[in-house]
Amino acid sequence: MKPGELSLLLSDRVRLAIMAALAASDEPLDFNSLLESLALSKGNLSSHALKLEEGGLIEVKKEFVGKKTRTTYQCTSKGRQEMRSYLAQVESLLKLAERRT
C-alpha cells in the first residue's frame, strides 16, 4: 500500500475529525453540536461537510424543527466503509514505518 492511495477526502484533519465524530454516533448530529465538539468556525465546518457530502460520505439534512432551522449530518454506509479502510491503511503504514526503524 502506498501513501498516495490514502483517501484524499479523509486526509484533511478537519474532515477526519468530522467523520470520526459522525462514525462514532448512530444518531445524526446537528450543526451546533458538531461545531461545539470540534471547536470549528461555522464556515469551516460547513465547507468541509459539503465536501464530505459531495463525496457521498455523509448525508446532510436541512429541516425546520418548529420554526427553527436545523441542519443534521449522518455518516452513510459508504462513509463508514471509507473510514474503516482509511484507518486500516494508516495502521498498515504505521506498521511498515515501525519495521523500517
Place this chain on the structure above:
Amino acid sequence: MPYDDKDEIPPTPPPLPASHPTQRARVLESAKFVGLFYLESIAGAVALLAAASVVSNALTPVPEPLQIALLVVVYVACLRRLWQRVASARKSRGQPRWSATIAFWVALTFPVAGLGYLLMEPGKLRGPQARQREAKAALGELLRAEREFFRDNGRYTLNTRELPNPGEGKVPRYVVGFPTACTVKAGVAQDKAQFIVDDPTFVQPHRLEIEAFFLNVHKADDCLDPKEGFEAYAVGSIQENAPLDIWRVDHKRTYSNLQQGW
C-alpha cells in the same frame, strides 16, 4: 363562691374610631390607589419612551437596555408612591403603617405577571431596533463564512449550500441571500440563492414581496465577479404596517440599511 358577672358576659369590643371606614369604603379606597398607580405608571412610561424616541431621532439611539432600566425606575417610583399613600391612609385610621395591602398586591401582581410573560416570550421584549441587530448579525456571519470560503477556494460563493445557515438553530426573521440575477449568472440554482426561512409570522405574509426584492435588486450586468467580491442582503418584516427592512453587506465589510422597516 361569689357570683362574678364578668365570667359570663364577654368584654365589649372597643368602639371603632370615627375615621374607620366601612368594608366598601376600603375597597373603593384600594381601587382609587391602584387606579392612581397605573395612571402614574403609564403616564411615566409613555413620557419616558417619547423622550427616548425624540433623543434617538435627534442625537443618538437610546439603547434598549437603558430604556428598560428607566422603565423599571418609573415603576419602582410609582410603587413607592402607592406604598406611601397606603401607609398614610392606614396611619390616619390608627393602623400599623406598613402592611402588604390588597392595593399593593394588585399593583405588584400585574407588572410581575407581565414581566414573566415577556421573559417566557423573549421576542416580545425586543423592539424593531433589536430585530435589526439580527440582520446585521446574520450578514456578519455570512461575511465571515464567505471570507473563509474565499481563503479555501480563491473565490466567493453565491450558493447557500456552500455556506452555513446564519439562522441555524434560531427562528430567523430575515431572509438572507444573494440577488437572483447574480446567482443565475454564476450558475447557481434559484432555490439556492437565499436561505430558506419558514417563519409563518414574519416572513410568509411578505414572501412575494421579498422574492420580488431579490429578483429586482440587481441586473446581471451589475453583479460582481465572485472572484472579486459579492453583495448579500437580509430582508425581513420587523414591524406591522411598515415597509420591509433591508440590509446589505459586501466583501469590503460595508453594512448599509437600505430601507428602514419601522
